[in-house]
Amino acid sequence: MxxxxxxxxxxxxxxxxxxxxxxxxxxxxxxxxxxxxxxxxxxxxDDETGVMLxxxxxxxxxxxxxxxxxxxxxxxxxKPYVNRVKAITNGRVYTLPINLLTINQFFGKTLRPAQAAEFLTSLGDKTITTPTTFEDQALRFVGRDLYEAFFKTYTIKQWGLSPSELPASILKRLPVRFNYDDNYFSHKYQxxxxxxxxxxxxxxxxxxxxxxxxxxxxxxxxxxxxxxxxxxxxxxxxxxxxxGRLPYRTLDFEVFRDTGDYQGNAVVNYCDDAEPYTRITEHKHFSPWEQHEDTILYKEYSRQCEDQDIPYYPIRxxxxxxxxxxxxxxxxxxxxxxxxxxxxxxxxxxxxxxxxxxxxxxxxxxxxxxxxxxxxx
Ligand code: UPG
The missing domain is CATH 3.40.50.720 (NAD(P)-binding Rossmann-like Domain)
Known part of the structure; x- marks a missing residue:
């Protein structure tokens, strides 16, 4: 029945x-x-720190x-929460997504919005008319220097593949802004x-x-x-x-604890190959309305998902x-x-x-x- x-x-x-x-x-x-x-x-x-993990x-x-x-x-x-991501590349700290501060700091300039838009257009590879890969999308719209600093190596660490093999849709998740708005998302509610x-x-x-x-x-x-x-x-x-098995990426987290504030932000991305991990997450900063003396962090490593692993990202x-x-x-x-x-x-x-x-x-x-x-x- x-x-x-x-x-x-x-x-x-x-x-x-x-x-x-x-x-x-x-x-x-x-x-x-x-x-x-x-x-x-x-x-x-978390039992030890009391932080919401x-x-x-x-x-x-x-x-x-x-x-x-x-x-x-x-x-x-x-609770109100705005995700503001910091990114480290070549030993310097920037804000992501790419915004006016990122552009001005990276190139040592003091451009205003329209000037920055024009500048980025001049850097873009205009021979790429309809970008379909992640790499072409980046080269077309932000140019080689920003692509190599922020996206190329991070993406290889994240996906285990060259950005020339990945679809442009992955990069399209991230906006490029010609103002100082460093909110990671552009949505009405967060x-x-x-x-x-x-x-x-x-x-x-x-x-x-x-x-x-x-x-x-x-x-x-x-x-x-x-x-x-x-x-x-x-x-x-x-x-x-x-x-056959559909391919996924899985994540490994190296957990560590400290006292006080370890990195001053919830998410810091590591965009070059000085570090093997993609980012460090400090969970207490996801709950800024709470007070905790101690802190717990995840170093995030991405790798191919094997049979017994937890699947995270479908690789389409x-x-x-x-x-x-x-x-x-x-x-x-x-x-x-x-x-x-x-x-x-x-x-x-x-x-x-x-x-x-x-x-x-x-x-x-x-x-x-x-x-x-x-x-x-
Ligand atoms: N990317 C880079 N460099 C960066 C950030 C992103 O190359 O510094 C590329 C990378 O290929 C990534 C893609 O852009 O896969 C899309 O970026 P994003 O949407 O931030 O990556 P996800 O890993 O899919 O998103 C994670 C979480 C999501 C969270 C976001 C910001 O899954 O829930 O909102 O990170 O912390």
């Missing part, structure tokens, strides 16, 4: 869908292989999406949950009808026990990797497109299973996008159940 809904994965995708479906009267079983909820957004207090690396909530912002604010207070991301996710699951099973893998064979399955695990794992290279398409095709044919989220759809998603997509998925499911039609793939 069929019963209720199964959700695989207790990150934001799973939590949002569970919340919406439970409110609509469904019984929801959530299966999570890890011993905690929140996925890679999981946060917890972003256990799987920094997460800053930023969005233009009204619905996602309104939704997350129902589950906890968001903030940090006052008591961490895990508390938000726990409250999303706190609806009658939801049972969360931690440290419990889900066997795809038991999908027939459920009316519908929402799967937020890796799409290739659902199919036993029958088309054009040359792997056919493998992904084969998975997407067999996923479409999987009756009563919807693939959701970063791992289920093999896309690098920010939190707000994940939440918005999960809300839309829940809407579609509820509409199809109401109209007695099939859930669209």
């Amino acid at each position: 069929k019963k209720s809904i199964a959700i695989v994965g207790a990150g934001f995708s799973g939590a949002v869908i569970a919340n919406q479906l439970a409110h609509a009267g469904y019984a929801v079983d959530v299966f999570e292989t890890r011993p905690h909820v929140g996925g890679n957004c999981h946060s917890r207090r 972003h256990v799987y690396g920094p997460h800053i909530f930023h969005t233009d999406n009204e619905r996602a912002w309104e939704f997350v604010n129902r589950f906890g207070e968001f 903030g940090m949950p006052a008591d961490g991301y895990t508390a938000l996710v726990e409250r999303m699951f706190d609806v009658p009808g939801i049972a969360v099973h931690l440290s419990t893998p889900f066997d795809p064979a038991s999908k027939t026990d459920y009316q519908h399955v929402f799967y937020a695990g890796p799409i290739d794992a659902w199919f036993g990797h029958e088309e 290279l054009a040359r792997d497109k056919q493998q992904l398409e084969r998975y997407v095709n067999i996923a479409r044919q999987e009756a009563n299973v919807t693939f959701v989220g970063r791992l289920g759809t093999y896309r690098y998603l920010d939190m707000d996008v994940t939440i918005n997509e999960a809300l839309i998925t829940a809407d579609k499911f509820l509409a199809s159940a109401r109209d007695n039609t099939a859930m669209p793939a």
Whole structure:
């Protein structure tokens, strides 16, 4: 006999869908292989310092999406937080994203906005008309010196690939500004949950009808026990990797503690090869409204994800497109299973996008159940 809904994965995708479906009267079983909820957004207090830790690396909530912002604010207070990233290259400290201060400091100039825009245009490689790679995008719009100082080596450390092999879309995440605004993001809303991301996710699951099973893998064979399955695990794992493993980058964190303020900022990027890590994160600065004597930091190293590692960044290279398409095709044919989220759809998603997509998925499911039609793939 069929019963209720199964959700695989207790990150934001799973939590949002569970919340919406439970409110609509469904019984929801959530299966999570890890011993905690929140996925890679999981946060917890460090026992030694009392600092709220972003256990799987920094997460800053930023969005233009009204619905996602309104939704997350129902589950906890968001404190104002603006991400300002510092970058070290050739022994000097700059601000990122590239802005007027970065340009003036880097080139030893005192340009005003329009002059800086003109200057950068003069540095750009105009022979590149339609940049498709990360490298061409950088050379076209910021020129070789800024590219080599801030992007080339960092990107090799981050992705293990030359920027000439990576898509321009990765660099397009970062703006170039001709004013002194060093806010890392350009979105209308930005903030940090006052008591961490895990508390938000726990409250999303706190609806009658939801049972969360931690440290419990889900066997795809038991999908027939459920009316519908929402799967937020890796799409290739659902199919036993029958088309091969989709490549990911994983992260290693070297944790260290100190007293006081170690680096004066939440995130400092190391853009050249003087250091093997990409950045150091000082977690106390993500909660500037709290006071802590001691401090805890992560040195972040990126490497290829092996079988037992936690997948972080999907590497969506054009040359792997056919493998992904084969998975997407067999996923479409999987009756009563919807693939959701970063791992289920093999896309690098920010939190707000994940939440918005999960809300839309829940809407579609509820509409199809109401109209007695099939859930669209
Ligand atoms: N990049 C550089 N040099 C830098 C920063 C970025 O080359 O100093 C490249 C790099 O290839 C990177 C890409 O630009 O992959 C996109 O940058 P960004 O969006 O900052 O990188 P992510 O690692 O995807 O973002 C992380 C977190 C995100 C957080 C952001 C800022 O995943 O949640 O908001 O860092 O701290």
